[in-house]
Amino acid sequence: MLKVNNISVRYPGGERDALSNVNVSLIEGDFVCILGKSGSGKSTFIRCINGLQKTTRGEVLWNNTSLSTLADKQLMTVRREIGMIFQHFNLIPRLTVFQNVLTGTFGYRSTFKNLVGWFSREEIKRAKQIIADVELTDQINRRVEQLSGGQKQRVGIARAMLQNPKVFLGDEPVSSLDPGTSNRIFTLLQKMHNRHNLLTIINVHNVELAKLFATRIIALKDGEVIFDGLPEAFTEQEFHQTYHSTSVKTKVL
Numbered sequence: 334m335l336k337v338n339n340i341s342v343r344y345p346g347g348e349r350d351a352l353s354n355v356n357v358s359l360i361e362g363d364f365v366c367i368l369g370k371s372g373s374g375k376s377t378f379i380r381c382i383n384g385l386q387k388t389t390r391g392e393v394l395w396n397n398t399s400l401s402t403l404a405d406k407q408l409m410t411v412r413r414e415i416g417m418i419f420q421h422f423n424l425i426p427r428l429t430v431f432q433n434v435l436t437g438t439f440g441y442r443s444t445f446k447n448l449v450g451w452f453s454r455e456e457i458k459r460a461k462q463i464i465a466d467v468e469l470t471d472q473i474n475r476r477v478e479q480l481s482g483g484q485k486q487r488v489g490i491a492r493a494m495l496q497n498p499k500v501f502l503g504d505e506p507v508s509s510l511d512p513g514t515s516n517r518i519f520t521l522l523q524k525m526h527n528r529h530n531l532l533t534i535i536n537v538h539n540v541e542l543a544k545l546f547a548t549r550i551i552a553l554k555d556g557e558v559i560f561d562g563l564p565e566a567f568t569e570q571e572f573h574q575t576y577h578s579t580s581v582k583t584k585v586l
């Protein structure tokens with residue numbers, strides 16, 4: 334489904350590669366957590382996967398099609414199948430839960446319909462169902478700026494789900510949330526993941542969460558993959574290598 338083929342990224346003016354020779358193949362059903370210290374390349378990796386960041390070398394293939402060969406419009410079609418959630422939620426604060434969730438349909442609609450805010454009966458029904466799935470029915474008409482962080486992330490998840498995605502990408506979606514709320518958000522992500530047989534890829538700083546929820550862990554260090562395997566194989570030693578040690582030793586299981 335997703336093949337990351339020996340990619341490297343060097344930002345303009347950068348002294349070293351932000352990502353270096355990364356090779357990964359992922360399929361639907363994989364729930365992948367990306368671990369690594371700040372600056373190890375996690376966000377750059379996510380941005381390469383959805384085509385927001387061009388690679389300096391190598392290529393990202395979705396179902397055997399290289400992102401680098403796609404025109405902007407085709408890239409938008411690929412992105413429509415990728416639901417994104419963000420650390421700072423990226424919602425429209427003055428709009429309600431319902432209105433924010435409905436923006437998840439925008440990739441499928443004409444600019445005119447988006448501008449005038451016309452939604453079909455089917456879109457409205459689905460939005461209400463998904464809001465119920467994330468347990469926010471009682472908040473549906475509240476402005477998003479009045480919600481807690483955990484509730485905002487639920488809105489983010491609902492908006493992404495309305496896109497009908499095949500892939501769920503999260504760039505540190507629980508970094509600003511407390512441990513209990515983070516756990517509940519991951520539980521919800523896992524529920525959506527299993528129900529729709531998604532490919533889920535989440536950057537996370539919390540190793541415990543990764544070990545609890547991921548089916549596969551990838552650890553980055555200085556832009557290189559130093560671990561790729563099952564959560565139970567990510568032991569104290571791998572933890573130390575990822576977050577403390579200066580030497581880079583790859584372990585792919």
Ligand SMILES: Nc1ncnc2c1ncn2[C@@H]1O[C@H](COP(=O)(O)OP(=O)(O)OP(=O)(O)O)[C@@H](O)[C@H]1O
Binds near residue numbers: 369373
């Ligand atoms: N737009 C940019 N221009 C130049 N350098 C960048 C840019 N974005 C990231 N970098 C550099 O690339 C490297 C990887 O950054 P990236 O944001 O991918 O790391 P990260 O693991 O996601 O970090 P964090 O956990 O702090 O979000 C870092 O050295 C960073 O300074």
